[in-house]
Amino acid sequence: MTVLAQALDAAVDTPRVDWLAIAPETVLFGAAVAIVLGRALARRRPLVDEASFLTALVGVVAAGVFTFVQWVVVDGDGPYQAIAGMVAVDGFAVFVRTVVLIATFLGLLLSAGYLRREGLEAPEYHALMLCSATGMMLMASANDLIVVFLALEILSIALYVLVAFDRRRVTSQEAGLKYFLLGSFSSAVLLYGIALVYGGTGTTNLTRIARFLAGTTLLEEGVLLTGLVLMLVGLGFKVAAAPFHMWAPDVYQGSPTPVVSFMGGATKAAAFAAILRVYAGAFELYRVDWRPAVWALAVLSLVVGSVAALVQTDVKRMLAYSSVAHAGYVLIGVQVGNEAGTTAALYYVMAYTLMVFGAFAVVTVVGRRGDRRHELADYRGLAGAQPVLAALLTLFLLAQAGVPLTGGFVAKLSVFDAAVDAGQYWLALVGMLAAAVSAFVYLRIVLAMYAPEDDGPAVAARPVRVDLAAAVALAIAAAGVLFLGLLPDVVLDFARDATQLLAAGGRAGA
Amino acid sequence: MEAVLFFVLAAGALAGALGVVLGRNPVHCALFLLVTMAAVAVFFLMQDADLVAIIQLVVYASAIVVLFLFVITLLGVDEHERLDEPHPFQRYAAIVLGAVLLVQVLVVIGNDWATGARSTVGPLDEDGRSGNVETLARALFTDYIWAFEVTAVLLVIAVVGGVVLARRSGRRLPAEGERP
Numbered sequence: 001m002t003v004l005a006q007a008l009d010a011a012v013d014t015p016r017v018d019w020l021a022i023a024p025e026t027v028l029f030g031a032a033v034a035i036v037l038g039r040a041l042a043r044r045r046p047l048v049d050e051a052s053f054l055t056a057l058v059g060v061v062a063a064g065v066f067t068f069v070q071w072v073v074v075d076g077d078g079p080y081q082a083i084a085g086m087v088a089v090d091g092f093a094v095f096v097r098t099v100v101l102i103a104t105f106l107g108l109l110l111s112a113g114y115l116r117r118e119g120l121e122a123p124e125y126h127a128l129m130l131c132s133a134t135g136m137m138l139m140a141s142a143n144d145l146i147v148v149f150l151a152l153e154i155l156s157i158a159l160y161v162l163v164a165f166d167r168r169r170v171t172s173q174e175a176g177l178k179y180f181l182l183g184s185f186s187s188a189v190l191l192y193g194i195a196l197v198y199g200g201t202g203t204t205n206l207t208r209i210a211r212f213l214a215g216t217t218l219l220e221e222g223v224l225l226t227g228l229v230l231m232l233v234g235l236g237f238k239v240a241a242a243p244f245h246m247w248a249p250d251v252y253q254g255s256p257t258p259v260v261s262f263m264g265g266a267t268k269a270a271a272f273a274a275i276l277r278v279y280a281g282a283f284e285l286y287r288v289d290w291r292p293a294v295w296a297l298a299v300l301s302l303v304v305g306s307v308a309a310l311v312q313t314d315v316k317r318m319l320a321y322s323s324v325a326h327a328g329y330v331l332i333g334v335q336v337g338n339e340a341g342t343t344a345a346l347y348y349v350m351a352y353t354l355m356v357f358g359a360f361a362v363v364t365v366v367g368r369r370g371d372r373r374h375e376l377a378d379y380r381g382l383a384g385a386q387p388v389l390a391a392l393l394t395l396f397l398l399a400q401a402g403v404p405l406t407g408g409f410v411a412k413l414s415v416f417d418a419a420v421d422a423g424q425y426w427l428a429l430v431g432m433l434a435a436a437v438s439a440f441v442y443l444r445i446v447l448a449m450y451a452p453e454d455d456g457p458a459v460a461a462r463p464v465r466v467d468l469a470a471a472v473a474l475a476i477a478a479a480g481v482l483f484l485g486l487l488p489d490v491v492l493d494f495a496r497d498a499t500q501l502l503a504a505g506g507r508a509g510a
Numbered sequence: 511m512e513a514v515l516f517f518v519l520a521a522g523a524l525a526g527a528l529g530v531v532l533g534r535n536p537v538h539c540a541l542f543l544l545v546t547m548a549a550v551a552v553f554f555l556m557q558d559a560d561l562v563a564i565i566q567l568v569v570y571a572s573a574i575v576v577l578f579l580f581v582i583t584l585l586g587v588d589e590h591e592r593l594d595e596p597h598p599f600q601r602y603a604a605i606v607l608g609a610v611l612l613v614q615v616l617v618v619i620g621n622d623w624a625t626g627a628r629s630t631v632g633p634l635d636e637d638g639r640s641g642n643v644e645t646l647a648r649a650l651f652t653d654y655i656w657a658f659e660v661t662a663v664l665l666v667i668a669v670v671g672g673v674v675l676a677r678r679s680g681r682r683l684p685a686e687g688e689r690p
Binding site for chain 2: 012013015017022029032036083084085086121127128131134135138144146150151153154157161164165167176
C-alpha cells in the first residue's frame, strides 16, 4: 500500500471550529497582520502611520463587538467549550476580554501623540501592541495549560519588544533586556510546573484535570503540589507579586510610558485570569493546599509594595511599587477562593486597569519630549501650569488610594468584604494597613503638584501639550473611574454573572 | 547487539559530556556537545522514539550547537582563552548541584512515590499505525489544533520584533528644548 493510500485510509477527524469563540482574537491578530503588510508595501510614511493607527482602532472595536456577541450568546445559552475543549467561552472570558480591550483601546489613543512626539515607528508599535493584546485575549479563554503557556509567551514577547522600543534611550533597552531575561526564566518555571501537573493528572485540559481530581484520590501528591507551586511562581511573576516583583520598578521606569499604561492593567488582567481559572477553577478541590501560598504572596506584595513605594523619588518607580501592592489586593480576592472572592478580584482588575492607565497617561504627557521628566521634583507646581492635568492625576491617584466615590474604593471594599466574610480577618487587616501606608505615597505626589512652584527649579519651561487622542483617552479613563465609584453595581453585577458562568462552565465541561 | 550498541554509545555520550566540561577551547567544547547529543539521539531511536530522535538531532544537535558556535565565533574567542572565573564558588556549587541531581534521579528511579494518572506502557505504534510521528501529527491536528495554530502569532511577533530591535534607528533624539 502506498503512503498516500494509507493516509487517505486514515482520515483525521479534525475538531469543529467554532469561529465565534475565537473571533475577537482572530480580528485583533488580523489587524496586526494587516498593519505589518501595509507597512511593508506602502511607500509614503505619514499616511502609513495614520492608516495603521486607524486599522488598530478598528480592529479593537471589532473585537469588542464580537466579545459583546459572545456575551449575548453565553448569557442566553450558557457557557460552552470549543475546539476540542481548548477554548472556554464563558462570562469570565468575556469580562477579562472587555478589560483587555479597554486597556488596548485607551493605550492606542494615548500612544498616537507619544509616537509622533518621540519620532518612533508607529506601525510596528501598533502591530506589537495588537499581538500582545491577542495573547491576553487567548489567556482569558484558555482552557488548557498549553494554551495558557502559549498565550503568556505571546503577550510577553510582544511586551519585551515594546518595552525596549525606544532604542535611543539606554534605560528602555536595559528595561527590555531585564524584562526579557527574567520573563524567560519565569516562563520556564511555569512550563516546568505545567509538565509536573501533567505528570500528576495525565492531562493539560483544565476541565479534565478538575474531573480527574474529583474522581481520583492521589496517594502521594508530591508531583502535583510541586507543579502547582511552580505554576504560581510563573504566573506570580507576570502579575508582579512579591517576591517575584524585582523586574517591575526597572521595567516601569525604563519603558516608554504609554507601554506601561497599557501593560500595567492589561497584563495583570490576563495573568489573573489564568490564575483564577487554574486555581479557583480547575484546582478548586486543592484549595486547602494552594491557599496558604497565595496568602503569603498577597501579604508580601502588600507589605513590600506599599513600604518600598515610600522611599522612591521617581514617580514611575513609585507607581511600579504601588502596582505590586495592587497585585496584593487582587490576590486577597484570589485567596478567598469562593465566588465572592473571584467577583471582587475581577472588579478590582477592571478598576485598576482604568486607574493605572489614567495615572501613567498623565505621566506620559508630563514627561515631555524624551520621556525623562519623571522625578517628583518635576511635578512641583504642576497644578498652577496645568490645572486640568493635575486634577486628573489627583483623581487617578486618589482612586488608587481607595478614596470613596472612586472605583478604587469599591474595589478595595469588595476585596476586604470577601476576605472578612470568609473569616480571613488578618489578611483584611494587612490590606487595610497597606492601604493606609500607600495613601501616603499618593498624597506625596498630589502635594508636590499643588505645592507653590517658587522654591523649586522652573520646571514648566517647556509647556506640556496634550493632543486630542490622549485627551479623549484621559477623559474616558476618568469617566470610567468615576462611573465605577458612583454606580459600581453595573460592573459588580457583570463580574458576578461572569463568575457564576465560569463556575458552571468548569463543572459541566465538554 | 543492542547491549553492545548501548555501551559503545553510552561511552561516547559520557566522553562527550566530559569533553564539554573539561575542554579548554570553547569551539571544541561545543563540538563535544554535538557528540553527546548524537549519542542520545541514537538512544531514543533504540527506544522506538523516532520522532524524539529526529527532534534531538534537528533542534539540539543542529540548531542549538550551531547557535553556540555562532556566538563563540562572533565573540572572537581565540585558542588560548583564559578561563577566568569571576566567582570561584560557582565551580563548587556546580559540583554539589550536579551530585544532588544525580542522587535525585537515582531516588526517583528507585521509588514510586509519585502517583498520578495511569500512564500507558508499550510501543507507540501498537495499533497498526506507522509509528509515533503519525500519532503525534494526529494529536497536533485534532486535540491540539488550537495550540498549534496559535504559535503562528508567536512567529509573527518574532519577525516584527527582530526587525524593530535590529534596524538602525534613522531618527535622532532631539535634544531638550529643541524644536521638532
